[in-house]
Amino acid sequence: MTTPRTTAPPTATPPAASTAPAGARPAQLTVLGNPGHRRVALFSAAARAAGLPEPAVLPWIDVLRGRLPLPGGGLLRIESPGEDAAVDELLRGPALGPSYAPTRVEGGAAWYAGVVAALRAVARVPGVRVLGDPEEIAVMFDKRRAHARLAGAEVPVPRALGGADLTGWDDLRERLRTAGMRRVFVKPAHGSSASGVAALEFGPHGQVLATTSVELAGGQLHNSLRVRRYRDERQVAELVDRLAPDGLHVEQWIPKASQSGRSADLRIVVIAGRATHVVVRTSSQPMTNLHLGGARGSLALAREAAGPAWPDLLETAERAAACFPGSPMVGVDVLPTAGWRRALVGEVNAFGDLLPNLTGLPGSPAEGLDTYAAQLAALHRPGPRPGPTHSTPIEPTEPKR
Secondary structure, X not given: OOOOOOOOOOOOOOOOOOOOOOOOOOOOEEEEEOOOOHHHHHHHHHHHHOOOOOOEEEEHHHHHOOOOOOXXXXXXXXXXXXXXHHHHHHHHHHHHHHHOOOOEOOOHHHHHHHHHHHHHHHHOOOOOEEEOOHHXXXXXXXXXXXXXXXXXXXXXXXXXXXXXXXXXXXXXXXXXXXXXXXXEEEEEOOOOOOOOOEEEEEXXXXXXXXXXXXXXEXXXXXXXXXXXXXXXXXXXXXXXXXXXXXXXXEEEOOOEOEEOOEEEEEEEEEEOOEEEEEEEEEEOOOOOOHHHOOEEOOHHHHHHHHHHHHHHHHHHHHHHHOOOOOOOEEEEEEEEEOOOOOEEEEEEEOOOOOOOOOOEOOOOOOXXXXXXXXXXXXXXXXXXXXXXXXXXXXXXXXXXX
16 A cells, blocks of 8 residues: 655665675576665665675566566565555556545555465566565465464464454444454555554443544545544444455454553564564554654663563564565564563564664674665575574465465
8 A cells, every 4th residue: 555654765784794605696686666666775775785786676567567577597576566656556546446546545455466466477487586475475465364374373463353254334343342342453454554544442332433544535535644533433434334345354452562651562573584673663642653653662671671571572573474484574563562571463564674774683693784684694594594482384274366
């Protein structure tokens, strides 16, 4: 989904030395991404700093139009298709018709189908090694399937509202009443960057409060940078009714840990099975996304608050990553509970590494490296892929589609 963001000039923290083995000819790197986007620029800068050839760029817009000019024998890195208006319109526009706008929330199911079809087409190109399993990316971009996979592997996750697909507000309200769930997050199944997410709270007399960044405008849903609250049930019903056709994931609202009087969670990047980078995100709102007013918190304070439980928080992220063994990097949203002594996994993100200027944890394989340099170093590191301490390999339970 495309949501407004503030951008900064791409920078990269170079590794201490070249990651390419001495005397070896590195494979051609190609990035499936949006040309000029900061994700592509940051990865390319990290490759140059590592002494690797400049990566080629395969535009998402070309792949979506059926053009696949990929060199054989190379490595293909998949980057997010987000934050490009032409790509977004090609994916979601047909579902929205003439009223398409980049800020529109709806159209997630069409976006998902287009992205998954394109990834599968890329994976079929002979002689190309894809860095990231397209089928795992498809699971991560479906919050319902990802939650089921994590729960099946006994990774701690919030309680989810199960059953058949939700048809709308009346269906949701009745099923929440039956389940005894009074505080929940309602999430579009294929959304990202908090697009369309609403935190619902039900009062003792049935009144409802929805906290969301969605603006209701003329019968349409639009993303905004302002978090608003809806108390009129008719507006909440309109929000849910318009999101339901694209699929919804509903889960318990977990009271999170706090830092400096603000709720806090963690984005933990796991590379080659190891937790390498951590960002503390704090907010006075239920959503901690930085573009919605969230702010980076103090890692030192988080480690101090967690105390001896800190390694367990990192391992929780590693256990979640182990559910996606074909993905060399994932970003795991970890939700520490009050007191910082235990945590649940909120989401697993296929493209959760956009953390400019953040270097790896001391003592980790990524110490001194940003997320992109760390992935390049792991790519050329010999030996078996490290994994979490207390997890076992996970067999996919969902049928491929």
